[in-house]
Amino acid sequence: MPKSSDHHGAGATGSIALVGAGPGDADLLTLRAIKRLQTADIVLYDDLAGEDFMAYLHPDAELIAVGKRAGHPSPRQDEVSRLAIAHALLGKNVVRLKAGDPTLFARADEELRAARDAGIAVEIVPGITTATAAAAAIGASLTKRGVARRVQFVTGHDVDGRLPRDLDLAALADPTATTCVYMGKATFPGLTEQLIAHGLSAATPAVIVESLGSETTKILRGTIAEIAARLTIDRPSGPCIILYGAALAEA
Amino acid sequence: MPKSSDHHGAGATGSIALVGAGPGDADLLTLRAIKRLQTADIVLYDDLAGEDFMAYLHPDAELIAVGKRAGHPSPRQDEVSRLAIAHALLGKNVVRLKAGDPTLFARADEELRAARDAGIAVEIVPGITTATAAAAAIGASLTKRGVARRVQFVTGHDVDGRLPRDLDLAALADPTATTCVYMGKATFPGLTEQLIAHGLSAATPAVIVESLGSETTKILRGTIAEIAARLTIDRPSGPCIILYGAALAEA
Numbered sequence: 001m002p003k004s005s006d007h008h009g010a011g012a013t014g015s016i017a018l019v020g021a022g023p024g025d026a027d028l029l030t031l032r033a034i035k036r037l038q039t040a041d042i043v044l045y046d047d048l049a050g051e052d053f054m055a056y057l058h059p060d061a062e063l064i065a066v067g068k069r070a071g072h073p074s075p076r077q078d079e080v081s082r083l084a085i086a087h088a089l090l091g092k093n094v095v096r097l098k099a100g101d102p103t104l105f106a107r108a109d110e111e112l113r114a115a116r117d118a119g120i121a122v123e124i125v126p127g128i129t130t131a132t133a134a135a136a137a138i139g140a141s142l143t144k145r146g147v148a149r150r151v152q153f154v155t156g157h158d159v160d161g162r163l164p165r166d167l168d169l170a171a172l173a174d175p176t177a178t179t180c181v182y183m184g185k186a187t188f189p190g191l192t193e194q195l196i197a198h199g200l201s202a203a204t205p206a207v208i209v210e211s212l213g214s215e216t217t218k219i220l221r222g223t224i225a226e227i228a229a230r231l232t233i234d235r236p237s238g239p240c241i242i243l244y245g246a247a248l249a250e251a
Numbered sequence: 252m253p254k255s256s257d258h259h260g261a262g263a264t265g266s267i268a269l270v271g272a273g274p275g276d277a278d279l280l281t282l283r284a285i286k287r288l289q290t291a292d293i294v295l296y297d298d299l300a301g302e303d304f305m306a307y308l309h310p311d312a313e314l315i316a317v318g319k320r321a322g323h324p325s326p327r328q329d330e331v332s333r334l335a336i337a338h339a340l341l342g343k344n345v346v347r348l349k350a351g352d353p354t355l356f357a358r359a360d361e362e363l364r365a366a367r368d369a370g371i372a373v374e375i376v377p378g379i380t381t382a383t384a385a386a387a388a389i390g391a392s393l394t395k396r397g398v399a400r401r402v403q404f405v406t407g408h409d410v411d412g413r414l415p416r417d418l419d420l421a422a423l424a425d426p427t428a429t430t431c432v433y434m435g436k437a438t439f440p441g442l443t444e445q446l447i448a449h450g451l452s453a454a455t456p457a458v459i460v461e462s463l464g465s466e467t468t469k470i471l472r473g474t475i476a477e478i479a480a481r482l483t484i485d486r487p488s489g490p491c492i493i494l495y496g497a498a499l500a501e502a
Contacts (some may be wrong), residue, residue: 003443020383027282030379035278101379103393104402105384110388113501124387126379128281128352131270135354136375139363142354143406149415150422151355152403155394164400171401250364 012022014088015042016115017095019101020127021045024213026052028128036125041092044084048099048239050213064186077107081114088120101129104154105182129153130241131180134209138219138243140251148247150177155193156242157182163187173198178245185210185231185240200224205248211238221251265292265339267366268346269353271378272296275305275464277482279379287376292343293336298491299350299490302451328358330446332365341372356406356433380404381492382431385460389470389494391502399498401428406491407435407442414438424449429496436461436482436491443479451475462489472502 017036022028037043045053047067054063066080083145095193102108103126115122131153135142142151152171158164172179173195181188185208187238196202202225210218216238220230224244253344268287272280280303288294288307289395296304305314317331323493335345353359353375366373375466388395393402403422423430432439436459447453453476463468467489471481475495 022281025283027286028377030273031278031285034282051379056360064267067479075454095498101383101389103383106392107396108392109395109498109501112392122390124385124390126387128377128379129383130354132343132354132377136377139373139375140354141357141359141363143356144360145358145410149417150403150419152401153430154401159396166400166427168401168422168425168427171403171419171425172255173429174419174422176417177403177422247360250360 012091014090014092014094016084016088016120016122017093017125018108018111018122019095019097019125020101020129021050021097021099022213023130023133024048024050025102025220026050026055028133028213029053030125030127032125033127035040036095038044039093040095042087043095043097044080045097046099053097064087077110078114081111084111085115085118085120088115089118090149094133098127104129104153107213109114127187130182130212134207134212134241134243137212137217138207138251140207140248142180142243142247144247145225148178150174151180152177153180153182156181156187161186163190164174169194169198173200173235175200175204175246178243178247180194181242183239184242185235188242189228189232192224195224205246205251206242206243207242207248207251208234208240209234210240214238214242255267262370265341265343265345267335267339267362267371267373268376269346269359269362270346270376271303271352271375272348272383273315273464274303274351274381275299275301277301277306279384279464280304283376283379284378287346288320290344291346293338294346294348295331296348296370298352301386305347318478328361332362335362336366336369338370338490339366342367342431351379351380353377353384355380363480380458381463381496385458385463385494388460388463388468389458391499393431393494393498394469395498399427399429399457399496401429402422402426403428405429407432407438412437414441420445420449421497424451426451426455427499429494429498432493432495434490435493436486439493440483441477443475446475455495456497456501456502457493458502459491459496460492461487461489465489465494
């Protein structure tokens with residue numbers, strides 16, 4: 001293996017930071033995320049992380065898109081890990097920039113394990129997750145005393161793009177929870193049918209937030225039945241998060 | 252009502268921003284939170300928000316502690332709202348700084364409604380919530396393919412400090428979820444008994460993170476039964492979050 005010749009010194013092992021980019025608004029990056037971007041030699045980034053973060057990079061930093069936007073081909077997860085590890089072994093500071101928060105629906109466990117197995121120091125820098133950014137954007141609290149004391153996050157699609165089969169529907173149909181469905185625009189109509197079959201009122205308030213953190217953010221309010229009907233007729237093109245639950249009645 | 256004489260111009264109505272301070276680390280503030288602090292005339296802050304944020308305030312900004320640390324007397328929620336609204340009506344930019352994220356267990360709904368009823372513009376600025384900051388601190392993902400696809404946040408104490416009676420124990424005992432219990436150090440032993448009675452294995456991995464975001468952060472790993480036993484013997488003095496679920500096995 002060639003010796004590293006960069007500013008970390010010959011032969012030094014680099015590092016990997018899994019950094020949360022937040023929902024896409026440049027001003028929802030944390031200071032810690034910005035610090036990691038400023039000292040990164042290589043940034044492997046998701047499409048959904050937006051582009052505003054690039055302003056913080058060192059001019060010599062290398063940028064590699066490893067996007068996973070639904071419907072587009074993207075590198076396999078293990079190839080992303082291998083790339084990050086290879087650069088770290090050459091002494092580079094690698095930032096793996098992920099939309100939202102790295103610990104939620106971002107497959108961080110696989111990248112963490114691969115890095116640890118390779119003996120690379122790996123850090124997680126938290127980010128604003130889409131659910132709380134969406135709640136802020138619609139001006140609503142996800143919890144509400146006496147109405148919603150449990151908040152749950154689920155992903156709306158499985159590895160094959162379909163509704164996961166092992167969802168705990170009783171938990172998701174609980175009228176006293178607020179539920180945030182990530183990546184659910186294709187499957188929410190099917191999910192709604194099952195929620196109603198499990199006793200959740202079709203009139204439960206729901207909000208869909210499309211393209212959060214961009215200039216084209218769209219917010220659509222209704223009941224779960226109305227949101228499901230709308231998604232069936234006209235599926236939004238941007239990434240979406242769907243929130244539902246009684247706490248959103250005033251959103 | 253006297254006319255406002257500050258830089259917003261006589262008679263102009265001010266604003267209220269519910270701003271998430273994150274877990275306490277100054278570098279986990281977002282840029283947007285910092286911008287709001289820099290332009291604030293008044294900051295009403297929780298004890299748990301730490302003190303590092305003060306570096307960003309304008310020298311003329313007024314600081315009012317409205318802490319809610321358990322066991323200490325604190326202003327009533329409606330008094331905090333009344334104070335924020337009164338200052339906003341005088342043309343001030345009010346920042347209501349909350350630990351973590353304002354939409355999770357922060358009673359933002361009550362402050363939002365009071366502000367809207369008073370005709371005051373109110374904004375939410377999201378913050379890093381304690382659960383994801385804790386996951387980052389222990390180097391673990393809260394989700395894991397095939398193991399944990401649902402993540403849920405609950406509060407461990409009711410308005411009277413006891414375990415809430417209307418918890419959905421089936422949802423909390425689901426072995427395929429990752430659960431984050433906010434403010435649960437006093438009630439987790441009781442909760443654990445009920446979780447085990449509802450079928451969750453006593454060997455389920457758990458982590459308690461005390462005083463996250465401070466220099467005295469402590470991390471304790473074990474099973475839910477071990478964590479519950481430890482909390483029964485020796486209750487930590489700092490604020491705690493407890494995470495449990497199979498996804499944490501490698502934490």
